[in-house]
Amino acid sequence: MSEAFIAISKDFEMFGSVEREGEIIFDRVGEFDEISEGRSRYAPKEFLMQRNENVLLLKQQEKKAVFGVMSCDLKGFYLMDKQVLGKDPFYTERRKNTLFANFVCNEPCEGGFCTSFGGPVLEEYDVQALRSGEKYHLLVSEKYDKYFRNYEREDGAFFSKFKLEFGSKMEALQVDGVENRITWNSGLWKEFASRCISCGACNFSCPTCYCFDLYDDGDERKREWDSCILSGFTSSSAGNNRKDLDERLRQRFYHKFVYFKKSKDEYLCTGCNRCVEDCPVGIDIKEVINHNYSGE
Amino acid sequence: MVVETRDVYTIRLSAINEGRSGQFYMISVPGVGEAPISVASGFGRKIEFTIRDIGSVTARIRHSETVGIRGPYGNGWPWTDYDKIIAVAGGIGFPPVRSLLEEMVDLGRGKDLEVLYGARSPSDLVYKKMLEDWGNTLDVHITVDRVDSGWKGKVGFVPSLLEDTHLGKEAAVFIIGPPLMMMNTVKEALRLGFSEDRMYLSLERRMECGIGVCGHCNVGEFYVCEDGPIFPYSKVKESPELFL
Numbered sequence: 122m123s124e125a126f127i128a129i130s131k132d133f134e135m136f137g138s139v140e141r142e143g144e145i146i147f148d149r150v151g152e153f154d155e156i157s158e159g160r161s162r163y164a165p166k167e168f169l170m171q172r173n174e175n176v177l178l179l180k181q182q183e184k185k186a187v188f189g190v191m192s193c194d195l196k197g198f199y200l201m202d203k204q205v206l207g208k209d210p211f212y213t214e215r216r217k218n219t220l221f222a223n224f225v226c227n228e229p230c231e232g233g234f235c236t237s238f239g240g241p242v243l244e245e246y247d248v249q250a251l252r253s254g255e256k257y258h259l260l261v262s263e264k265y266d267k268y269f270r271n272y273e274r275e276d277g278a279f280f281s282k283f284k285l286e287f288g289s290k291m292e293a294l295q296v297d298g299v300e301n302r303i304t305w306n307s308g309l310w311k312e313f314a315s316r317c318i319s320c321g322a323c324n325f326s327c328p329t330c331y332c333f334d335l336y337d338d339g340d341e342r343k344r345e346w347d348s349c350i351l352s353g354f355t356s357s358s359a360g361n362n363r364k365d366l367d368e369r370l371r372q373r374f375y376h377k378f379v380y381f382k383k384s385k386d387e388y389l390c391t392g393c394n395r396c397v398e399d400c401p402v403g404i405d406i407k408e409v410i411n412h413n414y415s416g417e
Numbered sequence: 418m419v420v421e422t423r424d425v426y427t428i429r430l431s432a433i434n435e436g437r438s439g440q441f442y443m444i445s446v447p448g449v450g451e452a453p454i455s456v457a458s459g460f461g462r463k464i465e466f467t468i469r470d471i472g473s474v475t476a477r478i479r480h481s482e483t484v485g486i487r488g489p490y491g492n493g494w495p496w497t498d499y500d501k502i503i504a505v506a507g508g509i510g511f512p513p514v515r516s517l518l519e520e521m522v523d524l525g526r527g528k529d530l531e532v533l534y535g536a537r538s539p540s541d542l543v544y545k546k547m548l549e550d551w552g553n554t555l556d557v558h559i560t561v562d563r564v565d566s567g568w569k570g571k572v573g574f575v576p577s578l579l580e581d582t583h584l585g586k587e588a589a590v591f592i593i594g595p596p597l598m599m600m601n602t603v604k605e606a607l608r609l610g611f612s613e614d615r616m617y618l619s620l621e622r623r624m625e626c627g628i629g630v631c632g633h634c635n636v637g638e639f640y641v642c643e644d645g646p647i648f649p650y651s652k653v654k655e656s657p658e659l660f661l
């Protein structure tokens with residue numbers, strides 16, 4: 122893909138997943154061969170939604186191309202789009218100016234469950250690459266097709282076949298209908314709360330979580346990633362409608378599997394398993410999907 | 418700045434209100450932060466906010482030489498959909514009803530509105546001068562929970578005023594105030610035979626961005642800042658967290 126990479130680099134600042142001191146992170150890259158095929162330690166959320174920034178100034182955004190995003194992480198942006206795009210000027214401006222080239226995993230990763238949410242081949246993409254030996258099969262969106270004129274582009278048949286094979290190696294969970302099975306008074310929320318330490322790691326590691334806090338800091342008004350698990354998240358002059366941790370945990374999962382489904386017809390999860398990996402007390406979102414609610 | 422009560426004050430800006438009654442603005446004190454405040458004046462009038470001094474921002478607005486303002490956000494009272502409206506306000510919920518009143522009066526529909534206003538005590542009533550003036554031409558009923566010196570009006574909780582209304586059971590009922598007051602008003606209105614299809618509640622949640630993104634006011638599939646703050650009762654009763 123080096124030739125396309127060079128062509129793109131004439132119009133974009135180039136970024137990619139690279140290995141640095143044993144960890145895969147996103148950084149500036151000079152050539153395609155630097156790109157790592159492994160999954161980054163953190164989801165690339167900061168390309169569109171920075172951890173902390175001043176919202177009183179929106180600078181002109183440089184055009185960025187980001188190579189080596191995993192499908193599950195990129196799917197997060199397509200889900201966020203449904204709530205955020207066109208409303209949040211910071212996100213929208215960056216989204217418009219960023220090209221993502223995602224890698225489809227060849228083999229299931231440990232713990233991941235992307236097939237439960239339609240992965241690992243995405244239906245929406247800028248440039249989607251699937252390695253086969255030394256070459257890549259490519260799906261390229263119309264918007265970026267001009268960079269790939271010298272390449273053989275797929276019509277999707279290879280990807281469809283691959284997706285079937287992949288699915289047989291990573292069995293999809295029974296996600297469909299979870300919005301109807303899940304129960305408000307399930308014991309699961311209290312059980313999770315008995316272990317949860319309210320650190321918010323699940324929100325910060327999630328490629329679909331977009332909530333933020335706004336606060337003044339000197340001459341600046343900052344936005345900062347926020348977590349619905351933290352106790353002050355909903356406190357207002359009228360009170361706090363989620364005082365207890367089990368209520369806040371329930372909110373997190375209801376938002377992902379019930380509310381977002383109701384308002385946007387999507388589950389707000391990509392099956393990346395990042396929240397499970399980063400949870401210090403082993404709370405597993407898969408349990409929310411698999412739990413036998415009617416048997417409680 | 419007008420001091421209304423011990424902890425409530427009104428500020429008036431020279432700008433014209435582009436918000437509909439029931440909508441809110443984010444008001445900020447530079448270096449301190451922002452707070453969502455409902456607009457207290459009618460559409461097209463000079464913009465006014467009546468603010469309860471309850472947090473770091475609301476305590477400082479009155480002392481600030483400069484305040485920031487953005488908005489309006491949210492939906493408004495759906496008053497143009499109805500022929501008759503009974504608006505029930507408790508405590509600091511009254512300012513958004515005052516803006517409704519001004520809006521309806523300005524369009525010659527003052528007679529289609531009955532206002533029920535309850536405060537904790539006579540000294541907690543806001544807009545005392547205006548209340549007197551409205552009393553001559555508009556239908557404004559007032560009650561207080563408990564009496565201090567020289568009160569000749571009604572004593573009792575605001576839902577009890579519903580019985581005295583004359584606009585009839587076909588009227589839409591708009592309710593705003595503390596959660597318990599709203600709950601009791603709904604109960605009483607249903608008992609008296611008002612239709613639940615014509616009941617609306619204005620909800621208070623932590624609003625930060627005002628554009629349905631930051632997530633703090635998310636309740637059920639709604640973002641209160643964007644889909645609300647005014648909701649039909651039919652939606653509120655289905656969502657366990659909409660009633661606080």
